[in-house]
Amino acid sequence: xxxxxxxxxxxxxxxxxxxxxxxxxxxxxxxxxxxxxxxxxxxxxxxxxxxxxxxxxxxxxxxxxxxxxxxxxxxxxxxxxxxxxxxxxxxxxxxxxxxxxxxxxxxxxxxxxxxxxxxxxxxxxxxxxxxxxxxxxxxxxxxxxxxxxxxxxxxxxxxxxxxxxxxxxxxxxxxxxxxxxxxxxxxxxxxxxxxxxxxxxxxxxxxxxxxxxxxxxxxxxxxxxxxxxxxxxxxxxxxxxx
Amino acid sequence: xxxxxxxxxxxxxxxxxxxxxxxxxxxxxxxxxxxxxxxxxxxxxxxxxxxxxxxxxxxxxxxxxxxxxxxxxxxxxxxxxxxxxxxxxxxxxxxxxxxxxxxxxxxxxxxxxxxxxxxxxxxxxxxxxxxxxxxxxxxxxxxxxxxxxxxxxxxxxxxxxxxxxxxxxxxxxxxxxxxxxxxxxxxxxxxxxxxxxxxxxxxxxxxxxxxxxxxxxxxxxxxxxxxxxxxxxxxxxxxxxxxxxxxxxxxxxxxxxxxxxxxxxxxxxxxxxxxxxxxxxxxxxxxxxxxxxxxxxxxxxxxxxxxxxxxxxxxxxxxxxxxxxxxxxxxxxxxxxxxxxxxxxxxxxxxxxxxxxxxxxxxxxxxxxxxxxxxxxxxxxxxxxxxxxxxxxxxxxxxxxxxxxxxxxxxxxxxxxxxxxxxxxxxxxxxxxxxxxxxxxxxxxxxxxxxxxxxxxxxx
Numbered sequence: 200x201x202x203x204x205x206x207x208x209x210x211x212x213x214x215x216x217x218x219x220x221x222x223x224x225x226x227x228x229x230x231x232x233x234x235x236x237x238x239x240x241x242x243x244x245x246x247x248x249x250x251x252x253x254x255x256x257x258x259x260x261x262x263x264x265x266x267x268x269x270x271x272x273x274x275x276x277x278x279x280x281x282x283x284x285x286x287x288x289x290x291x292x293x294x295x296x297x298x299x300x301x302x303x304x305x306x307x308x309x310x311x312x313x314x315x316x317x318x319x320x321x322x323x324x325x326x327x328x329x330x331x332x333x334x335x336x337x338x339x340x341x342x343x344x345x346x347x348x349x350x351x352x353x354x355x356x357x358x359x360x361x362x363x364x365x366x367x368x369x370x371x372x373x374x375x376x377x378x379x380x381x382x383x384x385x386x387x388x389x390x391x392x393x394x395x396x397x398x399x400x401x402x403x404x405x406x407x408x409x410x411x412x413x414x415x416x417x418x419x420x421x422x423x424x425x426x427x428x429x430x431x432x433x434x435x436x437x438x439x440x441x
Numbered sequence: 442x443x444x445x446x447x448x449x450x451x452x453x454x455x456x457x458x459x460x461x462x463x464x465x466x467x468x469x470x471x472x473x474x475x476x477x478x479x480x481x482x483x484x485x486x487x488x489x490x491x492x493x494x495x496x497x498x499x500x501x502x503x504x505x506x507x508x509x510x511x512x513x514x515x516x517x518x519x520x521x522x523x524x525x526x527x528x529x530x531x532x533x534x535x536x537x538x539x540x541x542x543x544x545x546x547x548x549x550x551x552x553x554x555x556x557x558x559x560x561x562x563x564x565x566x567x568x569x570x571x572x573x574x575x576x577x578x579x580x581x582x583x584x585x586x587x588x589x590x591x592x593x594x595x596x597x598x599x600x601x602x603x604x605x606x607x608x609x610x611x612x613x614x615x616x617x618x619x620x621x622x623x624x625x626x627x628x629x630x631x632x633x634x635x636x637x638x639x640x641x642x643x644x645x646x647x648x649x650x651x652x653x654x655x656x657x658x659x660x661x662x663x664x665x666x667x668x669x670x671x672x673x674x675x676x677x678x679x680x681x682x683x684x685x686x687x688x689x690x691x692x693x694x695x696x697x698x699x700x701x702x703x704x705x706x707x708x709x710x711x712x713x714x715x716x717x718x719x720x721x722x723x724x725x726x727x728x729x730x731x732x733x734x735x736x737x738x739x740x741x742x743x744x745x746x747x748x749x750x751x752x753x754x755x756x757x758x759x760x761x762x763x764x765x766x767x768x769x770x771x772x773x774x775x776x777x778x779x780x781x782x783x784x785x786x787x788x789x790x791x792x793x794x795x796x797x798x799x800x801x802x803x804x805x806x807x808x809x810x811x812x813x814x815x816x817x818x819x820x821x822x823x824x825x826x827x828x829x830x831x832x833x834x835x836x837x838x839x840x841x842x843x844x845x846x847x848x849x850x851x852x853x854x855x856x857x858x859x860x861x862x863x864x865x866x867x868x869x870x871x872x873x874x875x876x877x878x879x880x881x882x883x884x885x886x887x888x889x890x891x892x893x894x895x896x897x898x899x900x901x
Binding site: 252254273274275276278279283284286290291292293294295296298299302303304306307309332350354 | 743746747749750752753754756757759760761762763764765879881882
């Protein structure tokens with residue numbers, strides 16, 4: 200590895216009180232990659248995502264982003280380094296309109312690129328354009344997910360963190376959202392770190408992937424390798440494939 | 442035929458429910474309306490009955506229940522059915538002239554209110570309308586708008602808001618007496634001092650939300666009041682501070698009777714305190730307008746947007762790079778500052794402050810106005826303030842009720858009862874307050890009619 204990765208997580212341990220949720224995790228994401236993290240419920244996937252964002256903070260280990268140590272930084276300063284997150288459960292602002300939600304995402308640059316970027320989001324997700332003056336809380340689950348991703352993209356992130364974008368959505372909508380992510384990656388070179396339970400879809404999309412069990416990374420490889428790996432197939436794909 | 446039998450069974454049902462309501466209210470009220478205890482001349486506790494008053498209560502309950510079951514509910518159901526049948530929601534274009542220009546009309550009405558009441562009731566008679574109704578209501582409008590920034594916009598439930606009102610009032614009272622500073626110097630200073638206390642309160646409660654925050658702010662309000670009572674060396678305790686100087690007309694004319702540049706003398710008017718009250722009315726109106734202007738402006742600025750985002754989802758806020766610490770502190774500070782302005786105004790209007798004026802009930806009333814009006818809506822809150830404060834003031838005028846309920850009846854005592862009743866009624870029919878929908882502050886090209894009126898939050 201000659202080029203320094205964009206995000207480098209080294210030996211990270213995270214605790215909830217006395218309970219260890221992450222037990223020495225090593226993960227890295229290179230520029231321009233889509234990397235996914237798969238695993239069962241409670242494996243610590245979302246915890247890793249939240250730890251990268253600084254809430255909760257890692258007790259041991261380090262997180263290096265773009266050459267700088269962000270392990271002990273507060274969440275809002277990490278976000279200002281252009282790590283955008285579409286959090287688990289989407290967390291859009293329900294009483295604000297779609298348009299206002301997107302504005303909230305552009306707050307970091309004081310709305311400098313807003314008009315240009317909002318057009319881009321509307322081409323990527325035409326549904327959002329139709330619903331721009333509707334309240335966020337009245338959108339369907341899929342539209343809310345699009346809004347959550349769109350809001351994250353409004354800050355022109357260097358790294359996009361997606362936490363379970365397929366959660367509770369119909370397969371057709373999941374497909375649409377994953378295609379949009381792929382398009383962003385191919386056309387704009389957006390770096391994406393993806394947490395998914397829907398292992399099949401995630402592995403097909405990703406350049407590389409990690410498998411997490413009980414707070415530890417147990418396996419890593421390219422998306423294709425893991426798709427054909429018998430252990431992964433047995434644990435996450437067969438029977439889990441809908 | 443079927444129609445009339447339907448009607449008969451409905452009436453029977455209504456009569457039955459009315460009887461039940463009468464029985465329930467009889468049981469409820471027999472002890473504390475039907476029987477009254479008092480001390481006789483020998484200081485012994487004796488009791489007498491008030492069957493007439495009890496009968497009035499029972500009859501009111503029975504008749505209201507009869508009307509609700511027999512007429513109002515079928516009427517509402519029918520309207521709902523018709524609306525569902527028609528299938529087309531009411532389109533918001535059909536607003537008439539009054540609805541469209543409501544704010545302008547209201548403002549003009551407020552501006553001509555004092556001269557109008559002088560014309561109709563005479564100089565001395567106008568005192569009641571300008572002072573008891575006008576100024577009293579506007580003070581609460583301003584307080585509620587200030588609290589609205591904290592509760593309605595930033596979503597931080599503050600039960601001790603009256604503390605900042607007290608800080609503002611005592612700041613003006615003490616500083617003007619000790620240092621002889623004028624109202625126009627001390628008004629901003631009171632606001633700044635209150636804002637300072639807002640930040641002081643803000644720091645320890647940064648990590649709290651909802652119920653926990655409410656309890657801590659409640660305690661804070663009580664602490665301020667207890668300090669005012671017990672720090673007698675400075676605040677004179679429960680005696681309060683009297684003889685607080687009046688505000689002057691920007692230093693040009695004074696309203697002190699003895700002063701050389703007295704307003705009434707300068708204009709050759711007859712001596713009356715009505716002019717001072719009218720001046721105060723316009724002053725508090727201007728302060729209210731300032732509050733409204735600041736609120737509307739802030740809502741369009743990043744900080745106001747951050748407040749609203751904070752109310753909706755704190756975690757999402759942080760992940761978008763919003764510093765939640767400063768956002769909360771500014772909400773507390775600006776809300777407190779407005780409370781401080783209102784407090785300074787209150788002190789100069791009353792000429793007297795004591796801890797009695799800053800009890801928890803005041804906080805509760807202000808919060809009730811914000812909730813009833815619809816959190817975040819300035820118009821709704823103003824209407825709620827008029828109804829709640831004006832309504833209770835109106836009770837003092839209800840002398841004729843004495844003819845109905847007997848000479849012992851004091852309508853003011855029923856203030857809290859009516860307050861509670863009004864809250865229940867509003868919460869049943871308009872659970873989000875008078876004006877419950879949030880008005881968006883940004884649009885792409887034009888406002889779309891579908892925006893809010895067709896949809897309700899929490900669905901879909």
